[in-house]
């Protein structure tokens with residue numbers, strides 16, 4: 001397997017090969033995802049929900065992203081690592097965006113940053129790409145705007161909204177984005193956008209017509225509490241398997257069947273006579 005780069009990913013698009021992306025937030029999972037040959041890993045601010053238990057991504061800070069991102073980068077040999085820019089780390093100005101993106105790349109070793117918004121964040125995208133940092137944009141349903149949307153809802157429904165999503169895609173491409181996430185966009189619109197742009201489109205809830213797909217890894221492993229969104233496919237019931245394993249451990253500890261002799265360092269034990277003398281010595285001291 002070779003290291004994925006912006007160049008190899010663009011070549012994949014040109015050859016019509018699909019690009020795989022998963023979210024990831026820790027070293028162990030990153031190693032497994034990387035070993036599976038996933039092309040790109042997103043350290044998403046969805047970690048606010050999946051790792052920290054918040055209802056939205058809004059509370060996540062830049063410092064927190066850096067801690068999670070460093071661990072992921074250490075686990076990825078070949079996957080291209082993208083760091084999400086958390087809420088209010090880039091919205092204020094192009095300068096703020098550049099400084100935040102610089103920290104994310106410098107302090108984690110990741111390969112690119114992602115930020116949410118279309119035409120409204122083009123100045124930010126220009127500033128970051130001018131500094132040599134690849135940018136993945138994110139349009140359609142952008143979770144950091146959940147309060148403005150009034151919930152996590154499909155975007156681009158109806159002619160006016162569809163035109164706005166396409167215009168956003170063209171705007172972020174013009175500003176320098178090499179990749180765009182299309183979230184919760186109707187499939188025919190997502191396919192049209194993919195045809196109209198040179199940058200890579202990664203869909204989540206946007207149908208099969210995108211250049212690639214991303215999912216939150218806990219969703220595709222059945223690890224989320226409560227229902228996953230309609231666009232999620234559970235590829236393996238790992239959440240259930242984990243609960244069963246935890247429960248088997250609980251029973252084994254409580255029944256005394258764990259640890260068994262093979263789980264101990266019995267061969268390194270002291271001779272029985274010495275332990276008996278220790279026992280006596282210490283009970284005499286009481």
Ligand code: KIV
Pocket residue numbers: 023042043044045046047084138181183204214215216
């Ligand atoms: O934060 C995230 O995980 C994301 C993906 C869902 C695209 O933005």
